Amino acid sequence: MIGASREALAAGRENLDSLTDNTSVDAAKLAEELSAITALLDREVSLRRVLTDPSRSGQDKAQFAASLLSGQVAGETVDLVSGLVRSRWSGARDLVDATEQLAAYAEVIAAEKAGKLDDLEDELFRFGRVVSGSHELRAALTEPKATTAAKASLVGSLLGGKALPGTVRLVTSLVTNPRGRSLEQGLESYAKLAADRRDRVVALVTTAVPLSDGQKQRLSGALAKLYGRKVLLNIDVDHRVVGGVRVQIGDEIIDGTVSSRLDGARQALEG
Structure with missing residues (x-):
């Protein structure tokens, strides 16, 4: 990201940090809801254009987002997304990228709060190595013709009960909605978020x-x-x-x- 979008993402991360500093906020639930919103924005081109339209005021866009999401997700998620759309964006796709990054970052924070950040990092790394070492597995996880349900089921069979729920959610999100990234690139970006959390x-x-x-x-x-x-x-x-x-x-x-x-x-x- 460049320019305005980079600044908007940085502001979004600060807001996420502030929200999750409150012990009553469920960071894992926040991550799930942000992931669902990412999928919505990725599908609905007209919606993300409305939410990043530079001709509309930030307050107008925030109110529209709040009216759309209220009652569907937690208040903290509404507040975070409303803050995102108040910002200016260099491109409509950048809003989707930012929402996805914040969803992954919320998973990292949830793991840290649970004292499991090292486990999350290690599981993402190990899964990446397994995928790199198996052409058949990688092909199955990235097969364009496979349904998202089939891919999610495969991830569940591989990691369910063997890895943290956050690891399963991150990998499932990446496999079912890669958004132009390779599996390895996505896993590496998640691991970097976890590392950045502890500088x-x-x-x-x-x-x-x-x-x-x-x-x-x-x-x-x-x-x-x-x-x-x-x-x-x-x-x-x-x-x-x-x-x-x-x-x-x-x-x-x-x-x-x-x-x-x-x-x-x-x-x-x-x-």
Whole structure:
């Protein structure tokens, strides 16, 4: 997002933080309702255009949104969406993107309140690795001809009773309404939201063998000094790397694996 939309999303996150600071607010319910509103806005082109029309006053749009949603969702959800539509948006689609991000962020807050934020991060990461390692599973979850009910049922069979309800809801939402994103991109964006909640970055660490607790602490400490923030390690053991460690943070890769050095030597010889 750029310009006005970026500012509107930032204001929406601040409002969400303020709402969920109140212990009486059910963040998980808020997330579910925001997810449903995302689906509504994604379907109804004319509605999102009305709610982002720059020729209408923010108050007018907020009142329209409140009249539409009152009695259908909780008052906190009405307040949050009304605040969103008061803002100016660079494009109508940005409102949908923002509502979806706030739905995911509310799930993160719900997990944090329950003391389960680490579990949520880990489950999203692990599910992503499972999907990446199974072409058949990925194809089933992303099959364009499959109904949303069938995809939701598949997610339920895979994660139901084995993962947090918030994890199941996030993955189900992503699978049934990907909105142009790959499954991997969506899971990565959710994990980043969870990391941002605690002002830390996520590092994907690939090693040939499991790291000891001491090695994890030293690596995390070194990366924290390098990036100036706390670093969460998501560790993937892959025997193909032979030895050493490969670290990926966003688009940046630090590759110290033996397989990488061998590949470099092979390319040099072939060149």
